Amino acid sequence: MTTLSLNVPNFGNLLAADGFGHLIDVCVAADVAGVDRLLVTDHVVMGPDTDAYTWGPFPTDPDAVWLEPMTVLALIAGRTQRIRLGTGIVIAALRGGATLAKTAATLDLLSGGRVDLGVGTGWQAKEYEALGLDFDRRGALLDDALAVCRALWDSAPAAVQRPGIAFDDVYCSPRPGGRIPIWVSGTLSRPVVRRLVTWGDGWIPIMGATNDDLADGIELLHKAFADAGRDPAALQVRGRLTVERTAGGEVDLDATVANALAQVELGVTDVVVALQALDADPDVAAAALPALVRAFRAAVA
Numbered sequence: 015m016t017t018l019s020l021n022v023p024n025f026g027n028l029l030a031a032d033g034f035g036h037l038i039d040v041c042v043a044a045d046v047a048g049v050d051r052l053l054v055t056d057h058v059v060m061g062p063d064t065d066a067y068t069w070g071p072f073p074t075d076p077d078a079v080w081l082e083p084m085t086v087l088a089l090i091a092g093r094t095q096r097i098r099l100g101t102g103i104v105i106a107a108l109r110g111g112a113t114l115a116k117t118a119a120t121l122d123l124l125s126g127g128r129v130d131l132g133v134g135t136g137w138q139a140k141e142y143e144a145l146g147l148d149f150d151r152r153g154a155l156l157d158d159a160l161a162v163c164r165a166l167w168d169s170a171p172a173a174v175q176r177p178g179i180a181f182d183d184v185y186c187s188p189r190p191g192g193r194i195p196i197w198v199s200g201t202l203s204r205p206v207v208r209r210l211v212t213w214g215d216g217w218i219p220i221m222g223a224t225n226d227d228l229a230d231g232i233e234l235l236h237k238a239f240a241d242a243g244r245d246p247a248a249l250q251v252r253g254r255l256t257v258e259r260t261a262g263g264e265v266d267l268d269a270t271v272a273n274a275l276a277q278v279e280l281g282v283t284d285v286v287v288a289l290q291a292l293d294a295d296p297d298v299a300a301a302a303l304p305a306l307v308r309a310f311r312a313a314v315a
Contacts, residue, residue, distance in 0.1 A: 016278050016314045017050035018307060019252070019286040021102060024054040025080040026073060028296055034081065038093055040289065040300050045094040047303035048311070051130060052090060053102035053286060054083040061140030068137070069221040084117050091125035100130035102218065102252075102286070103199050107135065107155035108145055111162025111179070115186055119167060123188045132218055133160065134199035153205050154178055160196065160213040167194065195250065202231050210235065211242045216250030216284070225276060228253060232281040253282035257291045265292060265302055267309040275313055285310075 022040060023029060029037035041052055057080045064072035074080070087099040099121065106114055114131075122129040135152040136142075142149040158178040165172040166186035173182035198210040199218035210217055217235060219228060228251065236246035254277075258269035274285045292299035292306070 016282070017098075017284045018255070018310050019051035019053050019100065019102075019284055020044050020049045020303070021053045021055070021286055021288040023073070023289065024083060024086045025057070026078050028290070030079065036296065037081075037086070038090060040296055041090045041097075042093050043300040044303055045097040047300075048307040049097060049303060051098040051100050051284070051286075052087075052094075053100045053132070054081075054086050055102055056083045056104045056136075057138070058082075058105065058108050058141050059144045061138060064138075066137055066139075084121060087129075088121055088124065091121060091128065096128075098128045098130055099125055100197070101132045102197075103132040103134040103136075105136040105141065106131075106133040106159040106163075107147065107152060108141060109159070111159035111174075112166065112184075112186065114159055115163040115166040118163070118194055119186070119188050119190050122190045122194055127190070127192055129190075130195050130197060130216075131163075132197040132199060132216075134218070151178075153209075157205075157209060160209065163196070164213050197250065197252065202234055207235065207238050211238050211244065215248070216252065218252045223254075225280060228277060228282060229280045236281075249281075250283045251281055253277035253280075253285045255285045255287035255291075257287065265306070267305060270306070271309045271313040274310065278314055 022037060024037060029040060044052060060076040062076050083101050083104055091099055118129055118131050133156065135156050139149040142152060147155060158176055161176055162174055162179065165174045167190050170185050170189065171183045172186065174180060195215040196213055197216035197218050198206060198214040200206040201220050217231065219231060232251055235249055239246040239249055255270065256273040258266040260266045277285060289296055289299050292302050
Protein backbone atom coordinates (compact mmCIF):
# COMPACT_ATOMS: atom_id res chain seq x y z
CA MET A 15 0.00 0.00 0.00
CA THR A 16 1.25 3.47 -0.87
CA THR A 17 1.30 5.61 2.28
CA LEU A 18 0.76 9.29 3.00
CA SER A 19 3.04 11.00 5.52
CA LEU A 20 2.73 14.40 7.17
CA ASN A 21 5.79 16.44 8.12
CA VAL A 22 4.95 18.37 11.28
CA PRO A 23 7.27 21.18 12.47
CA ASN A 24 8.69 20.35 15.93
CA PHE A 25 10.56 23.66 15.86
CA GLY A 26 9.87 27.37 15.83
CA ASN A 27 6.65 29.06 16.92
CA LEU A 28 4.03 27.66 14.52
CA LEU A 29 2.80 24.94 16.90
CA ALA A 30 4.29 26.25 20.14
CA ALA A 31 1.01 27.34 21.77
CA ASP A 32 0.19 25.71 25.13
CA GLY A 33 3.73 24.41 25.56
CA PHE A 34 3.53 22.74 22.13
CA GLY A 35 0.19 21.23 23.00
CA HIS A 36 -0.87 22.63 19.63
CA LEU A 37 1.64 20.28 17.98
CA ILE A 38 0.08 17.30 19.75
CA ASP A 39 -3.42 18.43 18.73
CA VAL A 40 -2.38 18.56 15.06
CA CYS A 41 -0.82 15.10 15.31
CA VAL A 42 -3.98 13.67 16.89
CA ALA A 43 -6.02 15.26 14.08
CA ALA A 44 -3.75 13.59 11.52
CA ASP A 45 -4.25 10.23 13.23
CA VAL A 46 -8.03 10.64 13.19
CA ALA A 47 -7.98 11.82 9.55
CA GLY A 48 -6.23 8.61 8.43
CA VAL A 49 -2.76 9.94 7.62
CA ASP A 50 -0.37 6.99 7.66
CA ARG A 51 2.74 8.51 9.21
CA LEU A 52 3.95 11.56 11.14
CA LEU A 53 7.46 12.86 10.56
CA VAL A 54 9.50 15.18 12.78
CA THR A 55 13.03 16.43 12.24
CA ASP A 56 16.27 16.85 14.16
CA HIS A 57 18.84 19.38 15.28
CA VAL A 58 20.64 18.90 18.58
CA VAL A 59 22.40 22.28 18.59
CA MET A 60 22.68 25.12 16.09
CA GLY A 61 25.58 27.29 15.07
CA PRO A 62 25.15 30.96 14.18
CA ASP A 63 25.69 30.50 10.45
CA THR A 64 23.01 28.55 8.58
CA ASP A 65 24.39 29.29 5.10
CA ALA A 66 25.51 25.67 4.78
CA TYR A 67 21.85 24.76 4.45
CA THR A 68 21.62 24.52 0.68
CA TRP A 69 17.89 23.86 0.18
CA GLY A 70 16.60 27.41 0.60
CA PRO A 71 16.27 29.74 3.59
CA PHE A 72 16.69 27.94 6.89
CA PRO A 73 13.30 27.90 8.69
CA THR A 74 14.45 29.28 12.06
CA ASP A 75 17.05 31.49 13.66
CA PRO A 76 19.83 29.67 15.56
CA ASP A 77 18.26 30.16 18.99
CA ALA A 78 14.74 29.06 18.08
CA VAL A 79 13.21 26.16 19.99
CA TRP A 80 13.87 22.81 18.32
CA LEU A 81 12.29 19.89 20.16
CA GLU A 82 14.16 16.58 20.35
CA PRO A 83 12.34 14.30 17.89
CA MET A 84 12.33 10.97 19.73
CA THR A 85 10.95 12.65 22.84
CA VAL A 86 8.22 14.30 20.76
CA LEU A 87 7.30 10.99 19.16
CA ALA A 88 7.06 9.32 22.57
CA LEU A 89 4.48 11.89 23.64
CA ILE A 90 2.59 11.56 20.36
CA ALA A 91 2.60 7.77 20.74
CA GLY A 92 0.62 8.09 23.94
CA ARG A 93 -1.98 10.35 22.34
CA THR A 94 -2.54 8.49 19.06
CA GLN A 95 -3.86 5.08 18.08
CA ARG A 96 -2.61 3.88 14.70
CA ILE A 97 -0.45 6.44 12.91
CA ARG A 98 3.20 5.52 12.37
CA LEU A 99 5.86 7.64 14.04
CA GLY A 100 8.89 8.63 11.99
CA THR A 101 11.99 10.77 11.99
CA GLY A 102 12.71 12.56 8.80
CA ILE A 103 15.55 12.57 9.84
CA VAL A 104 17.40 11.97 13.10
CA ILE A 105 21.17 12.57 13.00
CA ALA A 106 22.04 9.09 14.21
CA ALA A 107 25.75 9.62 14.83
CA LEU A 108 25.03 12.32 17.40
CA ARG A 109 23.23 9.77 19.62
CA GLY A 110 25.61 6.87 19.14
CA GLY A 111 24.38 3.47 18.10
CA ALA A 112 23.66 1.94 21.50
CA THR A 113 21.72 4.92 22.83
CA LEU A 114 19.74 5.21 19.60
CA ALA A 115 19.02 1.47 19.59
CA LYS A 116 17.67 1.64 23.15
CA THR A 117 15.60 4.77 22.49
CA ALA A 118 14.06 3.53 19.24
CA ALA A 119 13.30 0.06 20.63
CA THR A 120 11.67 1.56 23.72
CA LEU A 121 9.50 3.84 21.57
CA ASP A 122 8.63 0.95 19.26
CA LEU A 123 7.53 -1.19 22.23
CA LEU A 124 5.45 1.53 23.87
CA SER A 125 3.81 2.57 20.58
CA GLY A 126 2.86 -0.96 19.55
CA GLY A 127 5.46 -1.27 16.77
CA ARG A 128 4.82 2.02 15.00
CA VAL A 129 8.36 3.42 14.61
CA ASP A 130 10.10 4.33 11.33
CA LEU A 131 13.67 5.52 11.88
CA GLY A 132 14.81 7.97 9.21
CA VAL A 133 18.52 8.72 9.48
CA GLY A 134 21.13 10.94 7.91
CA THR A 135 24.41 12.69 8.56
CA GLY A 136 23.10 16.23 8.84
CA TRP A 137 24.80 19.21 7.25
CA GLN A 138 26.13 21.31 10.14
CA ALA A 139 29.65 20.89 11.52
CA LYS A 140 28.77 22.66 14.79
CA GLU A 141 26.56 19.75 15.86
CA TYR A 142 29.44 17.31 15.62
CA GLU A 143 31.82 19.76 17.26
CA ALA A 144 29.47 20.15 20.26
CA LEU A 145 29.57 16.38 20.83
CA GLY A 146 33.31 16.04 20.31
CA LEU A 147 32.88 14.24 17.00
CA ASP A 148 34.71 14.72 13.71
CA PHE A 149 32.35 16.16 11.09
CA ASP A 150 34.63 14.85 8.33
CA ARG A 151 33.93 11.31 9.57
CA ARG A 152 30.15 11.74 9.65
CA GLY A 153 29.53 9.01 7.08
CA ALA A 154 31.61 6.44 8.95
CA LEU A 155 30.01 7.46 12.25
CA LEU A 156 26.54 6.94 10.76
CA ASP A 157 27.60 3.52 9.48
CA ASP A 158 28.82 2.57 12.96
CA ALA A 159 25.55 3.71 14.54
CA LEU A 160 23.43 1.70 12.10
CA ALA A 161 25.60 -1.40 12.48
CA VAL A 162 25.22 -1.19 16.26
CA CYS A 163 21.45 -0.65 16.08
CA ARG A 164 20.86 -3.68 13.88
CA ALA A 165 23.19 -5.86 15.98
CA LEU A 166 21.56 -4.90 19.29
CA TRP A 167 18.05 -5.26 17.88
CA ASP A 168 18.68 -8.62 16.22
CA SER A 169 20.89 -10.57 18.65
CA ALA A 170 21.34 -11.29 22.33
CA PRO A 171 24.18 -11.20 23.11
CA ALA A 172 25.27 -8.90 20.30
CA ALA A 173 28.68 -8.25 18.80
CA VAL A 174 30.05 -5.65 16.40
CA GLN A 175 33.51 -5.61 14.87
CA ARG A 176 34.22 -2.47 12.87
CA PRO A 177 37.21 -0.14 12.59
CA GLY A 178 35.28 2.56 14.45
CA ILE A 179 33.66 0.42 17.16
CA ALA A 180 34.07 -3.10 18.49
CA PHE A 181 32.34 -5.02 21.27
CA ASP A 182 30.95 -8.46 22.05
CA ASP A 183 28.77 -10.20 24.65
CA VAL A 184 26.42 -7.21 24.98
CA TYR A 185 22.70 -7.22 25.71
CA CYS A 186 20.26 -4.40 24.97
CA SER A 187 16.61 -4.93 25.92
CA PRO A 188 13.90 -4.26 24.92
CA ARG A 189 14.44 -5.50 21.41
CA PRO A 190 11.85 -4.82 18.70
CA GLY A 191 9.22 -7.49 18.18
CA GLY A 192 9.57 -6.93 14.44
CA ARG A 193 11.98 -5.12 12.18
CA ILE A 194 12.17 -1.35 12.73
CA PRO A 195 12.37 0.13 9.22
CA ILE A 196 15.43 2.31 8.70
CA TRP A 197 15.05 5.02 6.05
CA VAL A 198 18.37 6.36 4.75
CA SER A 199 18.49 9.89 3.39
CA GLY A 200 20.73 11.39 0.75
CA THR A 201 21.84 11.51 -2.84
CA LEU A 202 22.68 8.00 -4.00
CA SER A 203 26.45 8.11 -3.77
CA ARG A 204 28.23 4.80 -3.42
CA PRO A 205 28.37 5.06 0.42
CA VAL A 206 24.66 5.90 0.67
CA VAL A 207 23.72 2.95 -1.56
CA ARG A 208 25.92 0.61 0.48
CA ARG A 209 24.45 1.97 3.73
CA LEU A 210 20.90 1.47 2.50
CA VAL A 211 21.46 -2.02 1.14
CA THR A 212 23.32 -3.16 4.28
CA TRP A 213 21.06 -1.77 7.01
CA GLY A 214 18.18 0.09 5.43
CA ASP A 215 14.66 -0.45 4.21
CA GLY A 216 13.74 2.86 2.61
CA TRP A 217 15.30 5.73 0.70
CA ILE A 218 14.64 9.40 1.50
CA PRO A 219 15.75 11.35 -1.60
CA ILE A 220 17.39 14.70 -1.13
CA MET A 221 15.10 17.71 -1.15
CA GLY A 222 14.48 18.97 -4.67
CA ALA A 223 14.78 15.55 -6.28
CA THR A 224 12.90 15.48 -9.60
CA ASN A 225 10.79 12.64 -10.93
CA ASP A 226 13.70 11.73 -13.19
CA ASP A 227 15.96 11.58 -10.13
CA LEU A 228 13.45 9.30 -8.43
CA ALA A 229 13.18 7.00 -11.44
CA ASP A 230 16.95 6.71 -11.81
CA GLY A 231 17.44 6.17 -8.09
CA ILE A 232 14.76 3.49 -7.82
CA GLU A 233 16.28 1.61 -10.75
CA LEU A 234 19.74 1.81 -9.19
CA LEU A 235 18.53 0.64 -5.78
CA HIS A 236 16.44 -2.21 -7.16
CA LYS A 237 19.56 -3.52 -8.89
CA ALA A 238 21.66 -3.02 -5.75
CA PHE A 239 19.09 -4.90 -3.64
CA ALA A 240 18.98 -7.75 -6.13
CA ASP A 241 22.78 -7.94 -6.31
CA ALA A 242 22.90 -8.17 -2.51
CA GLY A 243 20.32 -10.96 -2.43
CA ARG A 244 17.57 -8.71 -1.09
CA ASP A 245 14.09 -8.47 -2.58
CA PRO A 246 13.87 -5.27 -4.67
CA ALA A 247 10.11 -5.19 -4.07
CA ALA A 248 10.80 -4.64 -0.35
CA LEU A 249 12.44 -1.26 -1.03
CA GLN A 250 10.48 1.73 0.25
CA VAL A 251 10.94 5.14 -1.37
CA ARG A 252 9.69 8.52 -0.19
CA GLY A 253 8.37 11.10 -2.62
CA ARG A 254 6.95 14.58 -2.05
CA LEU A 255 3.37 15.72 -2.47
CA THR A 256 3.32 19.02 -4.35
CA VAL A 257 0.22 20.95 -3.32
CA GLU A 258 -1.62 22.57 -6.24
CA ARG A 259 -4.19 25.33 -5.78
CA THR A 260 -7.27 26.53 -7.59
CA ALA A 261 -7.59 30.06 -8.93
CA GLY A 262 -9.30 30.94 -5.66
CA GLY A 263 -6.38 29.70 -3.58
CA GLU A 264 -7.99 26.49 -2.30
CA VAL A 265 -6.14 23.17 -2.40
CA ASP A 266 -6.86 21.52 -5.76
CA LEU A 267 -7.18 17.92 -4.63
CA ASP A 268 -7.33 16.40 -8.11
CA ALA A 269 -4.18 18.16 -9.33
CA THR A 270 -2.38 17.57 -6.03
CA VAL A 271 -3.10 13.86 -6.06
CA ALA A 272 -2.14 13.64 -9.73
CA ASN A 273 1.34 14.83 -8.74
CA ALA A 274 1.54 11.99 -6.24
CA LEU A 275 0.30 9.41 -8.73
CA ALA A 276 3.07 10.31 -11.15
CA GLN A 277 5.61 9.41 -8.46
CA VAL A 278 3.77 6.26 -7.39
CA GLU A 279 3.96 5.02 -10.96
CA LEU A 280 7.75 5.38 -10.77
CA GLY A 281 7.90 3.15 -7.68
CA VAL A 282 7.49 5.63 -4.83
CA THR A 283 5.84 3.90 -1.85
CA ASP A 284 5.31 6.86 0.47
CA VAL A 285 4.45 10.49 -0.29
CA VAL A 286 5.08 13.22 2.27
CA VAL A 287 3.42 16.61 2.55
CA ALA A 288 4.48 19.39 4.91
CA LEU A 289 1.76 20.76 7.17
CA GLN A 290 2.61 24.33 6.13
CA ALA A 291 2.23 23.43 2.44
CA LEU A 292 -1.48 22.83 3.00
CA ASP A 293 -2.02 26.18 4.69
CA ALA A 294 -0.03 28.73 6.67
CA ASP A 295 -2.63 28.40 9.43
CA PRO A 296 -2.00 24.99 11.03
CA ASP A 297 -5.62 24.58 12.08
CA VAL A 298 -6.82 25.17 8.53
CA ALA A 299 -4.15 22.73 7.31
CA ALA A 300 -5.26 20.08 9.82
CA ALA A 301 -8.89 20.54 8.80
CA ALA A 302 -7.90 19.86 5.18
CA LEU A 303 -6.40 16.45 6.01
CA PRO A 304 -9.54 14.25 5.87
CA ALA A 305 -10.39 15.35 2.32
CA LEU A 306 -6.76 14.95 1.23
CA VAL A 307 -6.60 11.44 2.68
CA ARG A 308 -9.84 10.43 0.95
CA ALA A 309 -8.67 11.77 -2.41
CA PHE A 310 -5.26 10.13 -2.01
CA ARG A 311 -6.75 6.74 -1.08
CA ALA A 312 -9.17 6.81 -4.02
CA ALA A 313 -6.38 7.67 -6.46
CA VAL A 314 -3.78 5.12 -5.35
CA ALA A 315 -6.15 2.24 -4.58
